[in-house]
Amino acid sequence: MLRITEIKLPINHTPSDLASAILYRLQINLDEFIGYHIFRQGYDARRRDKIFMVYTLDVDVKNEAQVLARLADDTHIMVTPNTQYQWVAHAPQTPTIRPLVIGAGPCGLLATLLLAQMGFKPIMLERGKSVRERTKDTFALWRKREFNAESNVQFGEGGAGTFSDGKLYTQIKDPNHYGRKVLEEFVKAGAPPEILYLSKPHIGTFRLVSMV
Ligand SMILES: Cc1cc2nc3c(=O)[nH]c(=O)nc-3n(C[C@H](O)[C@H](O)[C@H](O)COP(=O)(O)OP(=O)(O)OC[C@H]3O[C@@H](n4cnc5c(N)ncnc54)[C@H](O)[C@@H]3O)c2cc1C
Structure with missing residues (x-):
């Protein structure tokens, strides 16, 4: 090609x-x-x-x-360069230990997903609430000014940018095409497929919640 x-x-x-x-x-x-x-x-x-x-x-x-x-x-x-993700490791036939990932923000979610795809059985720990519960708490702050220090726009499943419009502009220097893998996983999770080719990809407000 x-x-x-x-x-x-x-x-x-x-x-x-x-x-x-x-x-x-x-x-x-x-x-x-x-x-x-x-x-x-x-x-x-x-x-x-x-x-x-x-x-x-x-x-x-x-x-x-x-x-x-x-x-x-x-x-x-x-x-055309090969943009397929190259696995950095593979789990042994019978893994004896389970990797632990702390935090279900974008980094934690992607790390956990990749570990699982490589055959490990990762455990992800998140201190905040599930994304649906967070949505209620975040709207309580935005609409009724009720602040919950433990569950808000910053903390909980999905991480800090979950309620943003999902701008994805950070693919400029990416010689190993890691960004491509992330975008492909986003599309599998429900992001619009055009994020794979638009120069200024954008997921859309509140779509991140269902993707998470
Ligand atoms: C309002 C807003 C809008 C944004 N919009 C965009 C955007 O459009 N595009 C973009 O690229 N970036 C955006 N960002 C930035 C983006 O959200 C962050 O760069 C990204 O969330 C960082 O990911 P992370 O996984 O490193 O950390 P975080 O998203 O902060 O995730 C960390 C997770 O760890 C959890 N945690 C913390 N401590 C513990 C603990 N002790 N035990 C267990 N869990 C713990 C937290 O609850 C959280 O879920 C936005 C940020 C905000 C706040």
Whole structure:
């Protein structure tokens, strides 16, 4: 699969414009084109009167090696990197100890999930209430000014940002593609699938509660 970066099209472009742009950039005919998927979709809105969509695409073509060799000087065309999560460990056949994770915030939840996926039987401890109980306590503060020091917007299942709008902007320096694994798990848990490719991904207010 080939990755093409910096495909820029007017904001009102059609899917067939995108396909044409791929053929043009790869200098191939339609019969050599198999398909594509969007890896990243962003905007170039530096000029208000001329807003563009900017894509990074992964494209399947026939004779990939030939196409790549022909375009070797084009720095915007490369082999698609392997973004699959590489497991850092595997549990022994019969694990004798169970890892302990303290706190059910994003770090604790992801650590516990990964440990379980690697075959361990982690135990996660959380001092606060379940996310549904927290929701009631948080709304009691926001709407009725009733403060519960043990259960609030900061503490409890889901962690500090559970009641935020879920902005996910921290994927800039990620050479090992760890962020990709996190986003894929978010989608499995109910996040909108477009977070996998939008340049400024966003889960949406209160969706985090059901995801947690
Ligand atoms: C209002 C708000 C909005 C935010 N919005 C965003 C956003 O849109 N995008 C974004 O990327 N980030 C956002 N953040 C930041 C984000 O929430 C934090 O970076 C993130 O929660 C940190 O995760 P964590 O797991 O390290 O810690 P925390 O989320 O703080 O989780 C720690 C967990 O440990 C529990 N705990 C603490 N002590 C103990 C103990 N002794 N025993 C057992 N459990 C314990 C706590 O109850 C908590 O559940 C927001 C934060 C806030 C407060």
